[in-house]
Amino acid sequence: MEVTEATDLPLIAVVGPTGSGKSALGIDLAQRFDGEIINADSMQFYRGMDIGTAKVTLDERQGIPHHLLDTLAVHQEASVAAYQLQARAAIADIRGRGKTPILVGGSGLYVRAALDVLDFPGIDPAIRERLEGDLARDGKDLLRQRLTAVDPVSAGRDLDDRRLIRALEVYEVMGRPFSSFMPQRKYHQAAVQVGLGVDRSRLRERLASRVHAMVDAGLREEVVRLDSQGLRTGRTASRALGYSQFLQVIDGALxxxxxxxxxxxxxxxxxxxxLTWFRADPRISWLDWEDPDLGSRAAEHIRQTFGLS
Known part of the structure; x- marks a missing residue:
């Protein structure tokens, strides 16, 4: 297998929707380019959340080092700002050892935090706590009206409760709309993004099969174990796909x-x-997720883009 000198390569990112095969392509490219993987799936930060996040097993990693997996306990909250620092430190470390950093994941804002010029606004726990109380007392519609008055761009998005509160918090702390902190699609350092283009009907089928396989592999038992470790108290982990649903099974609600x-x-x-998030980024080059020569085509695209032999 041909290996290109890692020092000649930019940062590589493999992106796309869940279930499209990003992990496998990332490992393939790591083998071709003497690389190491940096996780960009926010739910794979959590220790013990293995089945429900389709986290790559040690065998599946094929000896390729993976970074930023299992960095948090389930009761801890994930932070994009903290991830940015960790991801960029991992990139520098990998390059410092003569290897190629390969970012792999589908958490769009985390991907952009690693790749793009992006500053994060400050936080204020006291303001956030007050806003959470306002939400509980006044309801989401009233808080959305408040946000519309100061940040109509953010208010126009389909924000969940957490992001609605965060947008209001940012305005109070920084005096600027949260939307003004959005990334501008300017790379922090040289990078190339490869996206996995999917057939939507076939992806729907694959996702259904994958969930059933997770259940058969012991997803409920995994949730029971993590519940004893504080899963319910985690702002981020408790909302993860599959985990929130199977907590309701434990409670007898489903x-x-x-x-x-x-x-x-x-x-x-x-x-x-x-798909909506990643399709909006014109810098991503899309390849067919089911192409039998996907790894070769992705590697060739990377070489051609940067004039590599």
Whole structure:
């Protein structure tokens, strides 16, 4: 297998919707370019969340080092700002050892935090706590009206409760709209992004099969174990696909069959949102996820883009 000198290569990123085969392509490219993987899936930061996040096993890694997996306990909150620092430190470390850094994942903002020029606004726990109280008392519609008055761009997005509060918090802390901090698609350092283009109907089928396989592999038991470690108290982990649904199974609110069906529906919606996010980035070069020569085509694209032999 041909190996290109790592020092000649930019940062490589493999992106696309969940279930499209990003992990496998990342490992393939790491073998071709003497690389190491940096995780950019926010739910794979969590120790013990293995089955429900389709985290690559040690055998599947084929000896390729993987960074930023299993960095958080389930009760801890993931932070894009913290991830940016960790990812860029990992990139520098990998390059410093003469290897090629390969970012792999489908968490769009985390990918851009690693790749793009992007500053993060400050936080204020006291303001956030007050806004959470306002939400509980006044409801989401009233808070959305408040956000519309100061940040109509953010208010126009389909924000969940957490992001709605964050947008209001940022305005109070920084005096600037949260939308003004959005990345401008300018790379922090030389990079190339490869996206996995999917057939949506076939992806829907694959995601359903994958959820059923997760259930058969012991997803419920994994959730029970993590529940004892504080899963419910985690702002981020408790909302993960499959985990929130199977917490309801533990509580008797859903059957396993209902939880699986709900997880399939939620995963499909998530995949659609991922595609919308990544398709908006014109810098991504899209390849057919089912191309039998996908690894070779991706490697050739990387070489041609940067004039590598």
């Amino acid at each position: 059957t396993s069959e209902q939880a699986a069906s709900d997880t399939i529906d939620a995963t499909r919606r998530f995949a659609r949102r991922q």
